[in-house]
Amino acid sequence: EVQLVQSGAEVKKPGESLRISCKGSGYSFTSYWISWVRQMPGKGLEWMGRIDPSDSYTNYSPSFQGHVTISADKSISTAYLQWSSLKASDTAMYYCARPPYWGQGTLVTVSS
Amino acid sequence: NFMLTQPHSVSESPGKTVTISCTRSSGSIASNYVQWYQQRPGSAPTTVIYEDNQRPSGVPDRFSGSIDSSSNSASLTISGLKTEDEADYYCQSYDSSLWVFGGGTKLTVL
Numbered sequence: 001e002v003q004l005v006q007s008g009a010e011v012k013k014p015g016e017s018l019r020i021s022c023k024g025s026g027y028s029f030t031s032y033w034i035s036w037v038r039q040m041p042g043k044g045l046e047w048m049g050r051i052d053p054s055d056s057y058t059n060y061s062p063s064f065q066g067h068v069t070i071s072a073d074k075s076i077s078t079a080y081l082q083w084s085s086l087k088a089s090d091t092a093m094y095y096c097a098r099p100p101y102w103g104q105g106t107l108v109t110v111s112s
Numbered sequence: 113n114f115m116l117t118q119p120h121s122v123s124e125s126p127g128k129t130v131t132i133s134c135t136r137s138s139g140s141i142a143s144n145y146v147q148w149y150q151q152r153p154g155s156a157p158t159t160v161i162y163e164d165n166q167r168p169s170g171v172p173d174r175f176s177g178s179i180d181s182s183s184n185s186a187s188l189t190i191s192g193l194k195t196e197d198e199a200d201y202y203c204q205s206y207d208s209s210l211w212v213f214g215g216g217t218k219l220t221v222l
Binding site (some may be wrong): 018037044045046047050059061095097099100101102103104105 | 128147149151156157158159168200202204209210211212213214215216
């Protein structure tokens with residue numbers, strides 16, 4: 001069974017760094033791109049970018065380029081989404097996806 | 113660059129059929145696959161249609177997808193509506209390597 005299991009909810013302060021994870025199982029992790037999707041409270045889905053776990057090649061949405069970093073460690077079948085300096089506006093639910101499969105989501109709350 | 117436009121909301125009665133549209137603003141709707149995602153309140157999205165008209169295993173055949181080049185739009189049709197179908201539905205396609213989402217449609221089954 002294919003599964004994408006994400007790390008747990010995070011509460012951070014503005015300016016802090018954060019890395020959340022998405023572990024794939026039940027399939028060849030290096031054979032499929034993984035995308036990250038943001039959903040701000042009460043809003044729609046926004047595609048942030050994706051990574052090819054076989055070589056860590058990435059594509060980013062222009063809206064998120066430079067604001068987040070997507071990476072992967074194929075040895076442990078895990079993709080990451082990270083911020084170096086969080087803002088309150090980063091408060092959202094974040095999903096990883098390898099269609100047709102989705103992770104369960106990670107809620108990130110940034111508040112002073 | 114293009115946008116995908118969906119109706120903000122639709123409503124229909126149980127047992128009826130509803131169709132949700134997704135119109136591409138420029139370029140041909142047929143040039144890139146369209147996916148449809150269902151998101152129930154408080155839950156992660158799930159895929160109900162991929163590659164225009166394919167259903168993942170476990171998705172009932174009440175869900176179907178299609179493409180109409182004349183209107184440059186994709187459609188998600190749900191027949192035999194059930195109250196459990198009440199959710200937000202998002203279409204998604206590709207702009208080169210990038211994903212493009214529609215704004216989402218809230219389906220109310222009343």
